[in-house]
Amino acid sequence: MNRLFSLLFFLFSASHLSAAEFLSNGVKIAYTVKGDGSPVLLIHGLLSSGAMNWTLPGITAALAKKHRVIVMDCRGHGQSDKPEKEADYGVKMVDDVIALLDHLDIRQVHLAGYSLGGMIAMKTAVLHPKRVQSLLLCGMGWLQEGGMQQAFWAGIAGRRGKGIAACMNGMAQLAVTQAEVRALRMPAAVIVGDEDIVDRLYVMPLAQIRPDWPVTRIAGAGHITCILKPAFRDAVVKFEKPLRSHSAHSLSWHSRCGFRYPCLMKLLSCLALAFATATLADDSAKLAALLAKDGVVTIPAGDYHLDGTKPIPLRSNTTVMAHGARFILPETLPDQARVVLFAGQNIAHFAWHGGEFIGQVFDPAKKDNTWEPNANTKGIEITTTVAGGTHDLLFRDVKSNGMAAAVIGVHGKYGTKSESEVEHYAERVAIESCTLVRSGKFMWDYGYLWQIVTFPEAYEPWEVDRAMKYFRTDLMRDVSFEGDRVLLDNTKRPIAISASDEPKDALTFLGADLPKNIVRGRQYFVVESEPDFIQIADKPGGAVIRFETAKKGQLAFNLLGTYLGAYAPTGSGPGKGAFDIVGARDVRVTGCQISAIGDTMHIQRCRNIVFANNHILGSRMGAFFLAEFCQNATITGNLVDGTNGSRVISVEKSCTDVTMTGNTFRGGGRGAWINQPVNFIMTGNVFINNTTKNDPDPRLGRIAFQTAKPGQFPELYFTLYEPGATYGPIIVTNNIFQLGDHCPEEAVTFAPNGHDLVFTGNTFSNKAATIVVDPTCIRSTIEGNLGAKTVKKPVDFNHGRR
Numbered sequence: 001m002n003r004l005f006s007l008l009f010f011l012f013s014a015s016h017l018s019a020a021e022f023l024s025n026g027v028k029i030a031y032t033v034k035g036d037g038s039p040v041l042l043i044h045g046l047l048s049s050g051a052m053n054w055t056l057p058g059i060t061a062a063l064a065k066k067h068r069v070i071v072m073d074c075r076g077h078g079q080s081d082k083p084e085k086e087a088d089y090g091v092k093m094v095d096d097v098i099a100l101l102d103h104l105d106i107r108q109v110h111l112a113g114y115s116l117g118g119m120i121a122m123k124t125a126v127l128h129p130k131r132v133q134s135l136l137l138c139g140m141g142w143l144q145e146g147g148m149q150q151a152f153w154a155g156i157a158g159r160r161g162k163g164i165a166a167c168m169n170g171m172a173q174l175a176v177t178q179a180e181v182r183a184l185r186m187p188a189a190v191i192v193g194d195e196d197i198v199d200r201l202y203v204m205p206l207a208q209i210r211p212d213w214p215v216t217r218i219a220g221a222g223h224i225t226c227i228l229k230p231a232f233r234d235a236v237v238k239f240e241k242p243l244r245s246h247s248a249h250s251l252s253w254h255s256r257c258g259f260r261y262p263c264l265m266k267l268l269s270c271l272a273l274a275f276a277t278a279t280l281a282d283d284s285a286k287l288a289a290l291l292a293k294d295g296v297v298t299i300p301a302g303d304y305h306l307d308g309t310k311p312i313p314l315r316s317n318t319t320v321m322a323h324g325a326r327f328i329l330p331e332t333l334p335d336q337a338r339v340v341l342f343a344g345q346n347i348a349h350f351a352w353h354g355g356e357f358i359g360q361v362f363d364p365a366k367k368d369n370t371w372e373p374n375a376n377t378k379g380i381e382i383t384t385t386v387a388g389g390t391h392d393l394l395f396r397d398v399k400s401n402g403m404a405a406a407v408i409g410v411h412g413k414y415g416t417k418s419e420s421e422v423e424h425y426a427e428r429v430a431i432e433s434c435t436l437v438r439s440g441k442f443m444w445d446y447g448y449l450w451q452i453v454t455f456p457e458a459y460e461p462w463e464v465d466r467a468m469k470y471f472r473t474d475l476m477r478d479v480s481f482e483g484d485r486v487l488l489d490n491t492k493r494p495i496a497i498s499a500s501d502e503p504k505d506a507l508t509f510l511g512a513d514l515p516k517n518i519v520r521g522r523q524y525f526v527v528e529s530e531p532d533f534i535q536i537a538d539k540p541g542g543a544v545i546r547f548e549t550a551k552k553g554q555l556a557f558n559l560l561g562t563y564l565g566a567y568a569p570t571g572s573g574p575g576k577g578a579f580d581i582v583g584a585r586d587v588r589v590t591g592c593q594i595s596a597i598g599d600t601m602h603i604q605r606c607r608n609i610v611f612a613n614n615h616i617l618g619s620r621m622g623a624f625f626l627a628e629f630c631q632n633a634t635i636t637g638n639l640v641d642g643t644n645g646s647r648v649i650s651v652e653k654s655c656t657d658v659t660m661t662g663n664t665f666r667g668g669g670r671g672a673w674i675n676q677p678v679n680f681i682m683t684g685n686v687f688i689n690n691t692t693k694n695d696p697d698p699r700l701g702r703i704a705f706q707t708a709k710p711g712q713f714p715e716l717y718f719t720l721y722e723p724g725a726t727y728g729p730i731i732v733t734n735n736i737f738q739l740g741d742h743c744p745e746e747a748v749t750f751a752p753n754g755h756d757l758v759f760t761g762n763t764f765s766n767k768a769a770t771i772v773v774d775p776t777c778i779r780s781t782i783e784g785n786l787g788a789k790t791v792k793k794p795v796d797f798n799h800g801r802r
Contacts, residue, residue, distance in 0.1 A: 035064025405575025412583025
């Protein structure tokens, strides 16, 4: 705990230490110099400073006894200038290093960098090898050009605004190739904490191509805490010696990783996690000891605080009795935290009774949240690797509140060659009488962030600030309008001419001062693209729009990313729904109550499914969710409250032999979506106002980017996901549809190429309704539906999907 408070002291005091400064290509760079002797340049990590990383832990003073130690504040950090554009970072941070050496008239330097500083140091050594006498990488290894970590920084980290976010996005430019690393000839070494995930992601790959670079691992050190260790300071002090003579060594090695999220995340979030886990004892060892035997295991009633650093193993042939036990997760979780409390592989003859999982899932209705939206916390996770490995599982009377991923997850072994492939099914999985509320992966919902950013006047200032924090700001541009040109810097990630009318090729405009003939939030398409301007039209290849007035604003391009793809937080991980069952046979879910701030439930690639007598209490996204390639499902006697979530029903991608009877579906947002089904029956159900996303109230509804007006989702729609495919037979009879006030007149739609369609004896009330059938549908009987008329006209193959 004392070390934690020391870190907090560093955060709030380091920026006040005085420094010299110079201009590097117009950007002020702050630095300090201490001591005499051969020059040593220290580069700090992300969200840190030279003082915080090197001086306050005593490393600068230790080195200064024999060396001239230069400690710089990278641009965007400490007392240096903080430019806001991504173009101001990346390789320009290397240019600052060389400019500083030139400013101090230093020909060659011992170079050390921590974390981000290690990336900068490596790139400097590659681009300017004659300026680097020796190289020390601390808390860092190899950021590989073309590798997964480069893609992470290029596509994920910089989506949250300017300044530091731009720096994070620019980090991808610091990647180097294998050939460049192999070509380095200066002495080099690596220091990393033995509990730092950087070791696995960056250091181990480096060791494979440069086994001659010794690696020192600091015992008991994670990515943030490593700089506090005396052993780290001592290892750094040695770095000026001829490192070629050092043999690889390790102070301690543990296979356990201390963090379950990618490295270099927000420092304050990491400290918050450290504080939360430091103040609560972790009871994992106690529970692991109880579960280390077969037979009936009783977990005594009481509270068990679990940090989820390492899953507690489960065993076959075990019955767990956990009535009265509460499994409590940390109060605070940082960006992309990953937690699994209990886990097992190839588990058979297993039952879990009782127990409650308690967390703090992100809630957009709350101004303050202690978990990041992409935190991922699973309760019980069972996976399969061999045929017959997982079977006969029962979960009964389990409770949860606030879990940020599936409380119960059961997975067969499913292949990657196709979406439908399952290599080895889990067999006979039952979930009974469970109460899982506010549980499952958090989701923003389609267009939520885009709508707040585009129409900020309808929301509270804190909601707008938060939306900008998590929105795809990397897909935004500042623009001005002149004549028929939209003026912008189109050299970085240029916006190309729109090849189609698909969302990926569309853009929308934001701002309160747009030209009068530009509709804020409505899609437009690019018909000309140059480095300093684009021209737009209402449709791909259409007439160029000339602006009535010269104004300024912003645009958001690639609506697939900014509107549709942003339904889930960046880096949120798997685990949809309060329960997540994939690749299983003989699945039974009965008598449960569930709700979620995301998809409520998730059943995918499963066979022989019974979902009966359950109550879905509410959903932010899909309420009832039978996902891709399920077969032989009976859905009966359920009460489903969508509460303005996304679709009240999703039967997605080629589900076969599905019967839905005697259910009530009410309050959903985007109607009921049935996607390319085979042998589908829906009879004797009640549908009540499931088109609330069409409401013009921005707190309830969602603006459609196609029109900049409220959506027009039908109450029930049949679609295709493959153009030209077919679907059917379908029987929809004797259902009651009480349409909402904002349901469009076209309340039911049938996509092209349906066959053997029966839609009879249904009742529509509250407003006039039309059933629209594409003319390509064959052998159809659409008649006798009280309160509705039938028309034949073309329907888009994925109508209503968006």
